[in-house]
Amino acid sequence: DQQVKQNSPSLSVQEGRISILNCDYTNSMFDYFLWYKKYPAEGPTFLISISSIKDKNEDGRFTVFLNKSAKHLSLHIVPSQPGDSAVYFCAAARTDNQGGKLIFGQGTELSVKP
């Protein structure tokens, strides 16, 4: 039972264009969402997060959008750069007494071509 789903295993984008990575979740109790980026042979690194009280959070080239009614979030990277090529994981959590257990999606491998 996959509570967090990233249905696109891979995405290829031209340098300078927008990359849009999507994530869907099923548990309406999730109220905190994060995106992690992972390069080969390294651990995931935190990229950006959003609380359920917001519908958008921006940090430089990275913007996360949250649509609570659709239980959907997306990560936009504009403009995309070759160094953005990595696997991106979305994760969801409950900030109540369930503690910090993050539920991860399967990941989307982004390839940004020069």
Add this chain to the structure above:
Amino acid sequence: TAGITQAPTSQILAAGRSMTLRCTQDMRHNAMYWYRQDLGLGLRLIHYSNTAGTTGKGEVPDGYSVSRANTDDFPLTLASAVPSQTSVYFCASSETPFGLAKNIQYFGAGTRLSVL
């Protein structure tokens, strides 16, 4: 700063043998976590610890045990390894297990384990 250190970086293990994956953090974080990453399944939580002296089960705890004797160390033990435990294992920590920004988890570089 080191952050989270995992050892070994990779290991080949015969089925039925035991092994302990080591994890040490130097950030004085209260919470620590063990995940396994498998193709097509993402990262799945094995065990976690909200503070020293306490542990809890994640999504896939069977076949694994953990201990949290102090703040810095969170070893993961496979008592009798099976081939299905072939995976990449990541240790992570967060300042606290609750709340928002303080719950951001920081990951080690991983241990690649093959059980034959």
